[in-house]
Amino acid sequence: MENQYFNLSDYVEQMALLLDLAIKDEYRDEVVANFERIRAIAQLVDSFPLPEDVEVAPVFEP
Amino acid sequence: MNDAVSIATAIRTGKVSAVEVTKTALANISARDRELNCFTAVMAETALADAAHIDSEIVKGNNPGLLSGVPFAVKNLFDIAGLTTLAGAKINAENPAAIQDATAVAKLKQAGAVLVGALNMDEYAYGFVTENYHYGATRNPHDLRRVAGGSSGGSAAAVAAGLVPVTLGSDTNGSIRVPAALCGVFGFKPTYGRLSRAGVALFSSSLDHIGPFARSVGDIATIFDVLQGKDSSDPVCTNRPKELTLPQLNEDISGLRIAIADDYFVKGADSEALAAVHKVANALNVKQYITLPEAHRARAAAFVITACEGANLHLDKLRSRPQDFDPATRDRFLAGALIPSNWYLQAQRFRKWYRDCIREVFQHIDVILAPTTPITAPLISQQNMILDGEEILVRPHLGLFTQPLSFIGLPVLSVPVQHHSNLPLGVQIIAAPYNEAIILRVASILEDQGIVSAERVEV
Numbered sequence: 036m037e038n039q040y041f042n043l044s045d046y047v048e049q050m051a052l053l054l055d056l057a058i059k060d061e062y063r064d065e066v067v068a069n070f071e072r073i074r075a076i077a078q079l080v081d082s083f084p085l086p087e088d089v090e091v092a093p094v095f096e097p
Numbered sequence: 098m099n100d101a102v103s104i105a106t107a108i109r110t111g112k113v114s115a116v117e118v119t120k121t122a123l124a125n126i127s128a129r130d131r132e133l134n135c136f137t138a139v140m141a142e143t144a145l146a147d148a149a150h151i152d153s154e155i156v157k158g159n160n161p162g163l164l165s166g167v168p169f170a171v172k173n174l175f176d177i178a179g180l181t182t183l184a185g186a187k188i189n190a191e192n193p194a195a196i197q198d199a200t201a202v203a204k205l206k207q208a209g210a211v212l213v214g215a216l217n218m219d220e221y222a223y224g225f226v227t228e229n230y231h232y233g234a235t236r237n238p239h240d241l242r243r244v245a246g247g248s249s250g251g252s253a254a255a256v257a258a259g260l261v262p263v264t265l266g267s268d269t270n271g272s273i274r275v276p277a278a279l280c281g282v283f284g285f286k287p288t289y290g291r292l293s294r295a296g297v298a299l300f301s302s303s304l305d306h307i308g309p310f311a312r313s314v315g316d317i318a319t320i321f322d323v324l325q326g327k328d329s330s331d332p333v334c335t336n337r338p339k340e341l342t343l344p345q346l347n348e349d350i351s352g353l354r355i356a357i358a359d360d361y362f363v364k365g366a367d368s369e370a371l372a373a374v375h376k377v378a379n380a381l382n383v384k385q386y387i388t389l390p391e392a393h394r395a396r397a398a399a400f401v402i403t404a405c406e407g408a409n410l411h412l413d414k415l416r417s418r419p420q421d422f423d424p425a426t427r428d429r430f431l432a433g434a435l436i437p438s439n440w441y442l443q444a445q446r447f448r449k450w451y452r453d454c455i456r457e458v459f460q461h462i463d464v465i466l467a468p469t470t471p472i473t474a475p476l477i478s479q480q481n482m483i484l485d486g487e488e489i490l491v492r493p494h495l496g497l498f499t500q501p502l503s504f505i506g507l508p509v510l511s512v513p514v515q516h517h518s519n520l521p522l523g524v525q526i527i528a529a530p531y532n533e534a535i536i537l538r539v540a541s542i543l544e545d546q547g548i549v550s551a552e553r554v555e556v
Contacts (some may be wrong), residue, residue: 050435056416062428069432070150075406077440080447091445095508097289097530
């Protein structure tokens with residue numbers, strides 16, 4: 036993690052509480068590992084500078 | 098009779114009856130599917146009744162349609178009236194039976210095709226292997242120790258093994274193209290919104306498509322033409338008029354600008370996958386390369402959107418009965434439920450940007466060639482693989498080359514390149530949105546030249 040104060044495991048636990056999503060102890064390690072994977076992948080998208088006028092397509096027409 | 102069009106012709110001209118063809122298909126399924134595990138339901142009784150109806154229409158002098166008496170089956174996320182739609186999940190087995198057929202199923206039946214059953218898939222379509230925790234793994238007919246690919250694994254393997262000539266599947270990130278490539282059959286994912294998804298269990302609506310599997314280009318074109326048409330029951334389905342591709346199949350392709358995708362689409366592939374692309378490119382005399390910029394980011398954005406939308410769809414069940422999910426899908430859905438909204442929205446905005454970027458590419462090119470998967474079918478239960486000396490996870494990697502394309506809804510056909518001594522592979526033929534006809538024309542030439550083919554595999 037770039038930010039040493041951020042604890043991924045704590046985030047998973049707290050966010051799950053917020054969503055009323057009980058994550059059983061035996062699932063936790065895999066969920067954290069999966070979230071870590073998503074975080075790294077999302078970082079790729081997030082780090083790409085998009086012009087402000089690029090909106091989400093309300094009706095997506097390819 | 099290898100393909101649907103010849104079967105229908107033989108039935109219409111009285112050379113064979115629809116009941117005989119259906120009985121043969123049912124006998125094949127009962128003899129060989131124990132080993133392959135493609136089917137999760139076989140509907141012998143209704144299939145034979147439907148076939149008898151087709152025969153009686155022909156006796157009366159009526160034409161029951163382009164697909165008269167052709168047996169077909171669908172991934173078990175398509176609604177079939179009278180059957181519970183599983184979507185690969187144990188949880189859904191408790192649902193009541195579907196009241197009506199999905200639009201696509203109804204259209205094939207209207208064209209005279211006979212539905213014989215429902216096919217295995219990854220739970221909720223979240224996977225590239227069809228190793229279903231509840232319903233078992235579908236085996237690859239080319240090598241029973243290997244996966245069929247996924248998530249429409251049953252659909253691809255059933256066609257490869259010749260159990261039925263035609264099946265339907267769905268593709269969110271590669272779920273038609275990946276199993277088509279690994280099983281050595283044609284798998285077509287038309288433009289996003291081109292075919293109605295009404296009556297199909299969704300996974301990630303922003304990216305969900307449906308499409309056919311078959312053993313010939315003519316069959317793919319025929320089925321695509323039958324399935325086209327607007328449908329108010331699917332808000333994403335296009336209002337564009339149908340464009341029949343079958344009559345265009347033999348049109349000249351010499352004016353088309355074709356190029357091979359380089360950079361991202363070369364780096365992650367092993368030598369066999371690249372050899373398959375070159376075999377196709379050489380046959381078409383294609384030497385030009387083209388770069389699709391930011392393809393790695395497109396894949397990343399598709400990953401985020403899928404995880405987020407999929408998790409949202411199943412959130413109630415993730416809360417109330419997580420123990421009843423396939424562990425592999427459950428943990429990914431749970432993680433997906435925790436995604437901050439900004440990551441999702443940024444991925445959706447990137448999708449718009451990337452669409453515009455690739456539209457620009459298609460100003461200068463008509464058709465792009467790329468590998469479908471980076472490798473041939475991995476072993477069942479195989480977790481890791483070595484690529485460029487690096488150990489990586491097999492399952493997500495199978496979608497490396499398919500994900501950036503479905504992300505922006507491009508039409509893509511995966512064509513099968515066979516190896517006599519080895520496993521088959523696929524090559525993606527890609528065009529601009531709504532240019533399905535061009536793709537099928539190119540595939541038809543390759544089929545005529547014998548470069549791509551999907552002969553039925555004896556198990």
